[in-house]
Amino acid sequence: MLKNKDIWGPATIRAFLLTPREEFASVSAAIHKRAYEHAFLDIGYGVTMSGPHLQGRMTNVIDVKRGEKVLEIGTGSGVQSAYIANLTENAYTIEIIAPLAQRTRALYDKLIDKGYTEYKHIKTKNSDGYYGWEEAGPFDKIIVTCGIDHVPPPLLQQLKTGGLMVIPVGPPGAQRVLKVSKTQGADGSITTSREDIYGGKIVPFVPFTKLEGDKIVGSHNR
Numbered sequence: 001m002l003k004n005k006d007i008w009g010p011a012t013i014r015a016f017l018l019t020p021r022e023e024f025a026s027v028s029a030a031i032h033k034r035a036y037e038h039a040f041l042d043i044g045y046g047v048t049m050s051g052p053h054l055q056g057r058m059t060n061v062i063d064v065k066r067g068e069k070v071l072e073i074g075t076g077s078g079v080q081s082a083y084i085a086n087l088t089e090n091a092y093t094i095e096i097i098a099p100l101a102q103r104t105r106a107l108y109d110k111l112i113d114k115g116y117t118e119y120k121h122i123k124t125k126n127s128d129g130y131y132g133w134e135e136a137g138p139f140d141k142i143i144v145t146c147g148i149d150h151v152p153p154p155l156l157q158q159l160k161t162g163g164l165m166v167i168p169v170g171p172p173g174a175q176r177v178l179k180v181s182k183t184q185g186a187d188g189s190i191t192t193s194r195e196d197i198y199g200g201k202i203v204p205f206v207p208f209t210k211l212e213g214d215k216i217v218g219s220h221n222r
């Protein structure tokens with residue numbers, strides 16, 4: 001990861017070294033032994049745990065500082081928020097698939113009992129992350145781990161001025177990972193700028209799905 005420049009800041013490096021990735025890949029023996037591979041792994045419910053290279057780069061890009069509030073959309077296996085929990089005391093994560101959200105919550109609780117007390121920093125919620133977590137916001141940083149063809153306006157609204165978001169944007173299966181910065185100009189106007197963290201490379205993500213009532217129906221793509 002260092003050689004490939006997928007991780008560079010000392011705090012993020014420390015967070016990765018302290019995270020037992022294999023614990024988050026414990027759904028089957030087959031994926032448990034592949035936890036540190038440069039690959040996405042099937043964690044059930046039709047979704048994946050992204051590989052460490054991608055997670056390292058996305059985590060390092062948002063440069064989380066202690067005390068900052070960070071929102072993750074797409075809890076999945078839980079490993080991404082485990083990294084964040086080593087960087088700040090204020091980690092929030094939303095998962096749309098109810099049984100997966102419950103499974104990962106139970107895993108955090110088991111790991112807290114085992115002594116990984118930093119996972120107490122993680123607040124979990126089962127809902128549709130398109131609308132963010134208004135009561136907990138605004139956030140310094142937002143990390144989106146499912147792909148969508150636009151930046152959800154509620155997430156941009158819940159991002160603080162001066163904040164950063166990393167999000168895969170593009171058509172199904174062909175997203176580009178963008179760093180979105182929200183800044184305030186001298187005249188007080190709010191602007192956003194975007195930068196591709198892979199210089200244009202396509203990185204496929206699972207879809208940013210949509211909740212209608214209590215059913216997941218299609219995606220939020222326009």
Ligand SMILES: C[S@@+](CC[C@H](N)C(=O)[O-])C[C@H]1O[C@@H](n2cnc3c(N)ncnc32)[C@H](O)[C@@H]1O
Nearest residue numbers: 049074076077080095096128129145146208209
């Ligand atoms: C690539 S996967 C999991 C990555 C995860 N961060 C990890 O570390 O394993 C993306 C996750 O986003 C979830 N997801 C998709 N649409 C969502 C939505 N509207 N709100 C919240 N989570 C969503 C999926 O169910 C899936 O668990």
